[in-house]
Amino acid sequence: MKRLIVALVMFGVAAGLAVSTAFAQPPDVRLRAGANDKAPVAFEINGGRVYLGLQNVGPILLTCAGDRIYEGASTNGEVLYTVRGNRLYAGPHLRDSAIFTLSDNRIFAGANTHGRILYTITGNRVSLGGKNSGQVVLTGDQDLENSEPAFKLLLPLLVRLSASARIQLYANLQMTDLLYEFEDGRLFIPSLGQAILFFDGVAIFSGGYPTGEKLFTVDGNHVLVGGANGPVAYTIKDNHIFEGTDEGPVLYTISGDRLLRGAGAGGELVLRANRSLETSDVRFLLPVVLNIWR
Missing domain, CATH: 2.40.160 (Porin)
Known part of the structure; x- marks a missing residue:
């Protein structure tokens, strides 16, 4: 599972926006792959932990705390990603370019908004590309659009972990x-x-x-x-x-x-x-x- 999660690395953020640099507290939310809000739960986020499937049923994949995303059930796990401003970086040291950029509820590939628009967040849905009419890849049981920036930068990682990504x-x-x-x-x-x-x-x-x-x-x-x-x-x-x-x-x-x-x-x-x-x-x-x- 560790290699699967680490292999998620892929995409970037817009420069110069004054946004939170940390997870104040990710919302408790259930996410389903695709547009069907009756489909089985792909991920449940509760108390900063990301569960595969429902809480207390599936394993804990990630823990979100401060400005970091850790492997597994606690902050003792390996630091897989770090949030800085509206950017998400791989690992703890910010040595390489950002992999995702967030701007106006759009997730861009790379370290600025010149990259491709990968996803758009509208209401409780995450869609492919730059329009909210694109293919829906994640649906939440509550609003995602008005959540904190750090949480939004977590969403594309979960898209990659969903079975529909293959x-x-x-x-x-x-x-x-x-x-x-x-x-x-x-x-x-x-x-x-x-x-x-x-x-x-x-x-x-x-x-x-x-x-x-x-x-x-x-x-x-x-x-x-x-x-x-x-x-x-x-x-x-x-x-x-x-x-x-x-x-x-x-x-x-x-x-x-x-x-x-x-x-x-x-x-x-x-x-x-x-x-x-x-x-x-x-x-x-x-x-x-x-x-x-x-």
């Missing part, structure tokens, strides 16, 4: 030939039993952890070779994946749960997923993995 990618329309799985930022080849890429929302690393070699960096809709100053390898725009900039040839088209070859909706099927690819982070890994491992 994406399976198949080579055929019938979805019998499983090629890849994407979960908690990791891209796996099931037949090998190992992760080949890790995406933290900003950078793509080799292997299953952010300690691997940095292969690419995502800047807006561009996938850059190496770091932030690298050349453009791919561009994702209007559900098309271009080679180089958007003036280059269209390699693939994303259509719902399908990845098609070329620019047309009638192109050859390359991959089919168990849910839509149009707003998923896995979009940025698809041209990389297909170029190297297909």
